[in-house]
Amino acid sequence: MTDEVEWWDYDDAEEMAEAVAGDLGFIIGQALDDRGNAVIALAGGKTPLPIYRELAKQPIDWKKVTIVPGDERLVPLGDPLSNVTAIGKIFLPKGARVIPLVSDKAPDYKAAGRAADALLQDLHWPLDLCLLGVGADGHAASIFPGPDYDEALNGPKERRALGVMPDPMPAEAAVPRVSLSRAAIVASKALMIAVTGQAKRDVIEKAIKQGASSPYPIGRILADMELPVDIHWAP
Numbered sequence: 691m692t693d694e695v696e697w698w699d700y701d702d703a704e705e706m707a708e709a710v711a712g713d714l715g716f717i718i719g720q721a722l723d724d725r726g727n728a729v730i731a732l733a734g735g736k737t738p739l740p741i742y743r744e745l746a747k748q749p750i751d752w753k754k755v756t757i758v759p760g761d762e763r764l765v766p767l768g769d770p771l772s773n774v775t776a777i778g779k780i781f782l783p784k785g786a787r788v789i790p791l792v793s794d795k796a797p798d799y800k801a802a803g804r805a806a807d808a809l810l811q812d813l814h815w816p817l818d819l820c821l822l823g824v825g826a827d828g829h830a831a832s833i834f835p836g837p838d839y840d841e842a843l844n845g846p847k848e849r850r851a852l853g854v855m856p857d858p859m860p861a862e863a864a865v866p867r868v869s870l871s872r873a874a875i876v877a878s879k880a881l882m883i884a885v886t887g888q889a890k891r892d893v894i895e896k897a898i899k900q901g902a903s904s905p906y907p908i909g910r911i912l913a914d915m916e917l918p919v920d921i922h923w924a925p
């Protein structure tokens with residue numbers, strides 16, 4: 691368990707977006723200085739979009755930055771639920787390499803997971819950075835309770851991604867997913883969480899207290915982290 695979880699509180703989502711974008715830009719800049727390129731996973735969902743819009747304004751050499759979504763819904767590119775579409779709209783015009791985890795032709799979610807894993811095996815690893823969102827039900831990336839939960843949490847360490855069928859389905863996007871595995875997330879050189887709203891804060895605080903026996907996916911992820919984690923929060 692990481693012994694260091696630090697909460698960063700902001701007055702509003704706009705203030706949080708500026709601060710988190712600053713931190714993300716700093717980490718990307720470090721990877722570029724050290725290695726000449728950066729590979730990062732960005733959270734899906736709606737909360738981080740203002741952060742991404744701020745981040746994209748930074749004078750980064752975006753051509754050297756590879757971005758993957760930390761999870762994807764099994765929907766066609768361009769669908770309003772597609773995480774890579776939302777991320778790509780912001781970073782492709784900057785010249786970043788934004789890689790979809792899921793192809794339109796994936797026959798089923800398990801095969802889609804294997805294809806995403808194969809794709810990630812070709813990237814420089816571990817990730818320089820993983821930004822996670824958290825759902826009010828305690829899921830993070832697309833690690834959800836259901837038939838794939840144990841594999842997502844405890845699968846082979848070298849597996850970077852897998853297919854996930856949430857059970858129950860989350861109301862806001864009731865579709866199967868592909869997700870980074872817990873092993874891939876915790877191996878990242880930096881892990882950050884950005885959330886808004888008291889309900890999500892309560893879930894995360896509870897999950898941290900519960901530790902390794904937490905029923906919440908985010909609790910299971912944090913319990914396995916060895917590096918310090920920053921949690922950014924706005925009401």
Ligand SMILES: O=C(O)[C@H](O)[C@@H](O)[C@H](O)[C@H](O)COP(=O)(O)O
Nearest residue numbers: 734735736737823824825830831
């Ligand atoms: O595909 C997903 O469901 C997301 O990637 C997920 O992990 C997200 O971070 C949370 O669901 C929060 O989403 P919101 O920020 O939209 O509440």
